[in-house]
Amino acid sequence: MKKIILTISLMLVMCSCRQVNSNSESSDNIMARYDEIYKIITDYGKRKILEKKPYAKVIENDRSDYEFRGPLTKEQVEKELLEFKKEFPEAGEDWPFVPDGFPFDSYKDFLNEYQDGDEFYHCIWNSTMNMSETYLLIRENEYLGEIVTRLGF
Numbered sequence: 001m002k003k004i005i006l007t008i009s010l011m012l013v014m015c016s017c018r019q020v021n022s023n024s025e026s027s028d029n030i031m032a033r034y035d036e037i038y039k040i041i042t043d044y045g046k047r048k049i050l051e052k053k054p055y056a057k058v059i060e061n062d063r064s065d066y067e068f069r070g071p072l073t074k075e076q077v078e079k080e081l082l083e084f085k086k087e088f089p090e091a092g093e094d095w096p097f098v099p100d101g102f103p104f105d106s107y108k109d110f111l112n113e114y115q116d117g118d119e120f121y122h123c124i125w126n127s128t129m130n131m132s133e134t135y136l137l138i139r140e141n142e143y144l145g146e147i148v149t150r151l152g153f
Contacts, residue, residue: 034068037121041136044143061127070121074114077135080122081107084149095149096135102145110147113137118144 046058072080081096088095096107104110114120119138123146125131133150136143 034066035063036141037068037123037136037138038063038066040138040141040143041123061125065125065127067124067126068121069123071119071138072122072135074111074120077120077122078111081111081135081147081149096147098145098147104145104147107147110135110137110145113144115139 042060046060049056049058084096085091094106098104098106098110102110104113114137117139121136121138123132123134123136125134131150131152132148134146134148136146138144
């Protein structure tokens with residue numbers, strides 16, 4: 001029952017961010033794009049791990065651990081980040097933060113990296129051990145970076 005409610009809630013959120021025709025092909029296209037985004041970010045993660053430790057065995061997270069919403073416009077992301085900062089003023093100026101390894105110093109730099117044709121996606125990763133909530137920036141099917149809004153362990 002909990003999974004059904006979560007699935008319905010996720011579908012409502014996705015539909016509110018991007019107009020979707022009521023036919024199943026449009027929903028299938030969106031879900032296929034979310035699968036592509038998952039592959040883009042996991043391939044990036046594998047490359048980064050193997051650059052540092054070529055002998056490492058990389059274990060992928062389960063696709064079902066990820067929820068995506070988008071593509072979002074720059075204006076939508078800015079609005080959501082402002083709402084987040086109002087909701088959590090104790091987080092301070094450095095939050096949301098940019099993880100190490102990305103060419104941005106702040107979430108404002110991240111937003112300014114946007115170019116026509118880029119896509120922002122909201123991503124929640126929730127495994128049994130921890131969770132994160134991020135905004136991803138994708139350009140021509142390449143992962144450019146992310147900003148983190150929430151972390152949990």
